[in-house]
Amino acid sequence: MRIEARNLDKHFRSVHAVKDLSFTVEPGRVTGFLGPNGSGKSTTMRLMLGLDSGGGETLYDGKKLSSHYPVTRTIGAHLDAKFFHPKRTAYSHLRMLGAEAGISKARVHEVLKLVGLESVAKKRPGGFSLGMGQRLGLAGAILADPQVLMLDEPANGLDPQSIQWLRDFLKHYASTGKSVLVSSHLLSEMELLADDVVVIARGNLIAAESMPAFLSRATGSAVVVRSPQSEKLAELLSAQGIASTTDGARTIVIPGQTTDRIGEIAFTNGIALSELSPRTASLEQVFLELTESGQEYRLGETS
């Protein structure tokens, strides 16, 4: 199911939290939703779900969410790890959430088993850890096997094994043709997980594109070449107006170029190469570069 967010806009009194935001979430792909603290990610998700009132609209396969029935087979949302009554058992919580789609008891047990909460199904979640709360929230979201999953920071509080499980699960979920929109501060995790990214800062859209396209925006992208004739290659490149820097013996770094182009030049001039590899910036580097000026709550300098 394709999600189309159109001109989402939200004011909190004098604060313009979300500014005319438009982007799409494609089916069969995991879309990472990134932004600094206070950038408007959660507000945007609430707008998309119709929980907050504001400008713009969000269409799910061309229709508003309220036009779909059952809604829980259309979208499953997990917005906070503590959205449950502390005295309502995990099982009862899911039974309640399964009312709209007529979810069976067997399916509730199946989902509890899937997220690893089967042994505490009859326990009250008031004493759950943050990670267990996340699992219960995720269980609620996937209960009706919806076409769209919308998850706000689902990896917070999870241990490494659970994070890996979540990554595999979401990738598999998207691979069945469903849409996954997931926000996270764990950029290294998002780099492994997301096919597309939507990046916002101070409520403004910074980027909405595929992960490779986003990473290629970094000023730090370069080609690394190791060759016994590295000096000669550097001279040839220089003659063609391509700048390079040496990086240790026999190694040069050529910013802003592709391996195809450099390989072709080396081959044409009969230069043997020991290594030809791209050096792409990490998601964290690109994210920091692009959102540096858009941080809502700036940190102080460390000495």
Add this chain to the structure above:
Amino acid sequence: MIANLVYEWRRLWSVRATWIMTFVYLVITGLLGAGPLFLGDGEFGAQTWQGLYSTNANFLCLVMLSVVASQFFGHEYRYGTIRLTLTEFPKRERVLLAKTILLAVFVTIATFLGWAVLGVIGSIAPEGSIGTEGPGFSVNGGEPSELWQVLLFSFAYCLIAMSLTMITRNLALGIVLPLLTFSVIEGLIQLFANLANGKMDWIVDILPFVNGNAWLTNLPDSPNAGLIFAGWVVGLYLIGSAVFFKRDA
């Protein structure tokens, strides 16, 4: 709509507080009904079945029901589950309608259970303590209420509690505000009105629970009491609904 009702039913009965408050309501109803029959020695006046069955419209009983009524929205906002509810059911008017219907169902069940308890108490009461002559004695003061009045007043009181919770988004205020108004504030206003030599009588005439109680206990000199009380109930419900529809979840 059926799904909304199933959701609300499961939400209501899957927390222990609902069961506990219902149980406490029944215990208090039983004690209030039994007290004059077993301990009063006739000093409260002659009792009849109608008088006995009007016991659970007493303020102490209604406070217990209002706790559950406040939880219809209070728990949702307190624990953030309103966002789960409104994601599952984006049409808020249906959510409100389902909650209102379930509140009516809950109050009806509790009231009938209360009458069942009172029926048992009446049947084991000392012989001769319940008569058939006249309307009988009411723990609410005034004349004993008809059964439909008990049911309607209980629902109205709970609707006020739920409406105040919708407006304030605060579980405690939904319980405490009607309780304080009923038990303290209106009494103080009446006291000041008496001291003001009739200049403040118009305020007393429009107080919600003064009128509600007048209607409940069939006071003959308050012909419009029922309408004024209904005005308060409907007014608060409409304000609460507007707030629920308009505010961010």
